[in-house]
């Protein structure tokens with residue numbers, strides 16, 4: 602798929618990876634970029650091709666309105682996500698796990714269901730921004746890992762359902778990215794632009810799962826070689 606001339610919709614477009622998607626899509630010649638944000642006043646670019654859309658992906662009304670308004674979109678970037686940084690058992694806020702599921706799993710599913718009819722007509726593409734933590738548990742944020750794992754499985758199902766309609770569905774699995782979400786993580790962290798460039802490259806190539814950055818690529822290789830060994834390392838010897 603070509604970025605030049607495409608019409609994209611990006612969720613969580615006001616900061617972090619989402620804001621970078623908007624910037625790079627515009628730079629590389631997208632015809633229009635719908636920028637979904639919970640607070641549209643927080644959107645940065647004043648490019649006339651950027652169209653602000655109020656969007657909380659857990660709000661069914663917002664999602665339906667966004668899909669109807671942006672029915673010409675042929676590239677859906679499901680980027681919005683949260684990480685409450687909570688373990689499974691010792692969570693300080695037991696509701697965090699449900700919130701992560703609501704946003705990262707159900708919110709993403711809401712968006713795909715709403716945009717699928719128009720994407721089927723355009724034969725477009727869906728980008729689901731997942732995480733390497735969809736493939737393995739980091740105990741200090743186990744509920745985030747579970748929500749991303751659920752979304753990864755769901756993405757596989759959606760991919761199969763949409764393939765006959767010529768719609769590509771990609772899972773993007775980065776390691777730590779240098780954004781607000783990972784502000785308290787130690788380096789190394791990849792720049793948001795590296796994630797966006799990897800997505801653009803993947804849209805020109807074959808493949809369904811895109812591992813971005815050395816950390817994600819190494820963990821994916823370790824999982825393929827010896828799942829138990831890498832799981833033990835990430836679990837800190839537990």
Ligand SMILES: NC(=O)c1ccc[n+]([C@@H]2O[C@H](COP(=O)([O-])OP(=O)(O)OC[C@H]3O[C@@H](n4cnc5c(N)ncnc54)[C@H](OP(=O)(O)O)[C@@H]3O)[C@@H](O)[C@H]2O)c1
Pocket residue numbers: 612613614615616617618619638639640656657658659679680681682683684704708730731732733775776777778779780781782783
């Ligand atoms: N940062 C990392 O290390 C990392 C690593 C792997 C994967 N990822 C994934 O990359 C994606 C982007 O994350 P980021 O690093 O850019 O994080 P971020 O800087 O925290 O930005 C998250 C974005 O998602 C939006 N959002 C959260 N809940 C939403 C909802 N219910 N409806 C609509 N928008 C919502 C936020 O909006 P508000 O401004 O209104 O809160 C914000 O725009 C996420 O899916 C994340 O899981 C991040």
